[in-house]
Each structure stands twice: as C-alpha cells, then as structure tokens.
Amino acid sequence: MTTTAESVAEQRRSDVHLSYLRPHKKFPNLWCPGCGNGIVMSSLVRAIDKLGLPRDEVALVSGIGCSSRMPVYLDFQALHTTHGRALAFATGVKFARPDLKVIVITGDGDALSIGGNHLIHACRRNIDITTILINNYIYGMTGGQVSPTTPSGAYATTTPFGNTEKHFEPCDLAKGAGATFVARTTVYHTPQMDRVLADAIAHHGFSFVEVLSNCHTYFGRLNRLGSATALLQMFKEKTTSVGKTEESANGKIPIGVLHRDLETTELCDEYQKIVDSLSKGKQG
C-alpha cells in the first residue's frame, strides 16, 4: 500500500523524468525490458536536475553500444559518435567550448577496448568531462561477445569454452591514468548512483563513474545467472560501501567515491591562462 504522500512524491519524480525526454523521439526505447541502461538514464536525469544545470549547456556524447543509445532519448545537445571515440569527440567539444557541461555515456567494450587509448589520455589531461561507463561485462548490441571486463572463465559467444583472458578494473585504470574523480556504483544502488553522478558532474576535472549494470539478455543468460532481478540481487550481495577494511569487505566490490583529487589543475583552465597571457602581451 502506498500512502498519498508517497504517490505524490512518485508522481513528481516521474514528471522530472518526463520533462527531460526528447519531445519528438518515438518511444519505446530499444533496450531489452529490464536493462540497466534505463536505470542509469533516470539517475542521470535526477542528478542533472538536482544540480539545476541549464539544459542548453549540457552536451551528451556517446560511442557505440547499447548504453551509447541513451542520448537519443534525452533532451540535450547530443552527439552519438563512432565506436570507442566518444571521449575524443567530447574532448573537442569541451576544449572548443569550455562553457559547456560535457557528459560521456559509454560501455565496457566502447571505452576499454576500442576506445582504451582515448580513455587513458582523457584521464591524463584532466579535462572537465564526466564519463559514465556502464559496465555490463559483455558486448550487448552485437549479441554477447567477450569484453575487457568479462571475468576470467565467464562465457560469451566468443568464449564458448570460458574466458581465458584477464579483465580490466576500470576504476583502477582511470585512477592510474590520472582521473581526478573516480567512483563505482551499481544499478541496484540508485540513491547512491544519484549522489555519485551529481558529485561527478559537479567535479571540476575528469570524473569517471563505473556503473555495474545488468545485461541479463546475454551476460546473464550465457552464464546462467538468471533474470534482470537476479543480477540486481547479485550487485547487492557482491558489493560493499567503500572504506571498509579488507577483512570486513570480505572480498566484496567497494562502491562509492573511490578517489577524489582537488589539487590537480584542469586542462581548459591551464590553456586559458596561456591565451590570457598572450593577449596581455599583445596589449602591452
């Protein structure tokens, strides 16, 4: 039973979501029912709404994959680019127009395999872009092939006998490459995701958020992990809040803000200093 207050609150929440959907776009979306991508999309909308960002100043850039289809549904300036290149395009958008809030939506195959080089260099530059990497451990759009985050031993259509490779830890990679805000969350933990995404977008510098998400259609089915809800349940059980001691974490995956560096200078700011000093020199 929901109380009136709860249903009013629910109504208001859904109105926020509706108001951010593209007016001309035909729905339903192309994702499988229950896909985690939709959960991330609604969380992103709440984060942007909470920050009160003017709609015209937000630019979404994505690559190729299921998650990269997100910007077509949201009423922002949007660039759906080529496989792996979203961060390189986004770097051009942001560096040319530092006044914009640039948010990249990408997946594990897009950002870590074909786009790995662009990812580490965007981290290194500490350019003020927020990257949301939706990690579902598999290539969904092309039908379930192994990705750089697929665990060793796991099944995919291209690892029919189990994955013989090691996987990347996306957050470790981003931190090691120089990202100044790194966080991990899951599609089970939506209140946390709302907070983490808002913090990431508000961060001045390169912010990286890995969202563990369910591709029940391929990863779940090929590895006999069950339905979408079973995968959400798994994210609940296998994760723990960041900051636990190794013992109390008990092998669970830490979620929350893993790294925050407020000292390192941001790329566009540094370049602007050069532009300003050169124009001063000209006047002088």
Add this chain to the structure above:
Amino acid sequence: MSRPKRQLMMGNQACVQGALRAGLRFYAGYPITPSTEVTEGCARELPKTGGRFLQMEDEIGAISAVVGASVAGVKAMTATSGPGYSLMVENIGYAYMIEAPCVIVNVQRGGPSTGLPTKTSQSDTMQTRWGPHGDYTAIAVAPSTVADTVTETIRAFNLAERFRTPVTILLDEVIGHMQEMISLPEPGEYQVVDRVKPTCPPEEYEPYGSTDNFVNPMPAYGDGYRWYATGLTHDAMGFPTNRPDEIVVNLDKLRRKIEDFRDEICKVRADWMDDAEFALVSYGSVSRTALLATKLAREAGVKVGCLQLQTVWPFPLAQLRELLQDCTAVIVAELNMGQIVREVERVAPPQARVHSLLRYDGEILTPIQFLEKIEEVRS
C-alpha cells in the same frame, strides 16, 4: 596602409596563415612527416588569436576532436599525411554523415603504408575521394604554389562551411616544404563564409529536414536547439532510421548538396588553351612543372595548353569536357601510378587520345620529362 610585406614561407606555414584568415578557432593534430609544420604553426599561432590547439593521442583522436569542436560551433582543422589520413577516414566518414564542416590537410608522401615519409607523392588522390566506406561526395582542393596554399586554404574553409562537409586540402611534400616569397592577403582582400545558423524557433528546427539546397542551418551548441547527431542513417530529426524511403533521402542529400552545385566548387586554371592541340592536365606541385613545360613547348612552336585542377573533387567534369573539346591529345601528369587519368578519360572528346605521364619514385616530374612526353605523343 602600407603594402603588406613580402615574406619567405613554406607551404605548410602558408596553410596555417590561410586557415587563421578563414576563421580557424580549433586545431587538433598528431605529428607526422611531412605535415608537422602545420601542427606546430597552429600550436604557436592559435592561442594568440584566442583559438585553441590540442595534440591528440593519435590521428583518430585528432579528427574526432575536430568534428566535436565543429559541431560545438567553431571552425576546426587537422593536418596529416597518408598513414594518418588512413587512421582518420573512420571519422571523416562520420563528418560526412552528420554533415560537420571541417578541413583536413593531407600533405602527401609516398605509400602504401608508411611508404616514403620524406618524399613527395600524389598517391592519395583516390583515397581522398573514396577513403571512408559508404556513399557520399567529397570535396578536395589542390594548391600548386605557396601563395596558392593561402587562398585555397581559405577556399577550403568556405566550402566546408557553405556545404557543411569535410573538405580535404591535398598538399604534397614539395608544396608543404618549399619556400617561396609571398605577401599574405589583408582582411578585405578575401571572402570568409560562415555556416548559416537557424532562425526558426527550436521546436520547429529539423536538423536534417528538406531544404532547397540540401544544406541545413547549423546551430552552435548552447544556442537552444539541442539537436541530435548520429553516424547512423537518420531521418529529418536526425534520429536513426531503417525506413527505405528515409534512407534514400539521407543519402541523396549527401550527394546532391555537392553534385547539384558543382559550378560553385569546381575550379580549373587554363593557360594557353585557346588554340591548344595538346593539353597537359595536372594538379598540385606537378602543375608548376607543367606550366613551365607548356611555356617551353610554346616557344618551340608546339600548340600545348595547360590545365590545372584546383578542385580535384568533385572532378570538374563539365569544365574539362569543354576545355578539352578541340584537343587531339591529352597528357595527364601525376605523381602516382595513374589515378586521376581515368577521370580525364571519361571526359576527353572522342578524337583525343589520353596519355599518362607518371612518376612514383618519390621525385618530381621534370620539364624535360614533359617535353619528351609531348614529343612522343606528337610522333
């Protein structure tokens, strides 16, 4: 105002000067011989004019950043050479598809693969036309002198903005690195074209809707239009489509916006063509030698004319058909194994035989080679 001073400059530097005059605000590049001076020049000059320069992690990143900057609302360019161009084709194709104006400079060296980094070539002529997969129509210009490089670079930007498309400047190692005395044009001495912006209210804006000239107004990011661009085949709103009728509209638009306006794009320089029996057809650095050879042949009493393709793509079909109509022989000279010659064969009049004068050993064609070829054709 005093006469602008004449200065010694190499083609790659002239390209930078042309780009700045055309309104360049963003450059992203990656070092590669023999184009690096364009990148270095932009690194030095752009911040002085409030523009922005980035050295990206690779050429794929460079062209991607350029397209990102372009859709965000500024004029953008990159420069590279064959191997880098090969890496860029993926997102040059993307720029064709989303119709992002931008300029790509290809200072050609020998290929295939890493080929001849420090030697000249024109072997990317066809790659410029057909590099990215799929159907589209390309625009490419080919300067033949350092002074030309300034004006053709400005023209490349203007064409990119007018037609909302990538435009390639085909330089080669010779023009890129050759020093000549030039005087740079002053503001007012050249025309600068900017993309048309929409004036309709945002709710009525169709980023890829039908227009008279197949080109749509293009807002900058932040202007309130919040449009969507995708490399997927799209409908009038820019949304992905699989509908056969919408697919055809999308692809026809990419072709017709250029094909139907060839007269605005195609530029051919004709010297001594009025009574010419023989025509030399060339582009880029080869045209310099062709012009000298024409003069020498004329002095010897041979009726030779010289045609320089300042626009290589779209191929100037109509102009060449008309200019070549009375010729009995055509010699097409290029620094490759014969690429543009097939286009010339398609427009040569029935009475004219088309010959190739080719060189692909990294060296330039000499006037002697031209004169010998003319003798061979005459006998």
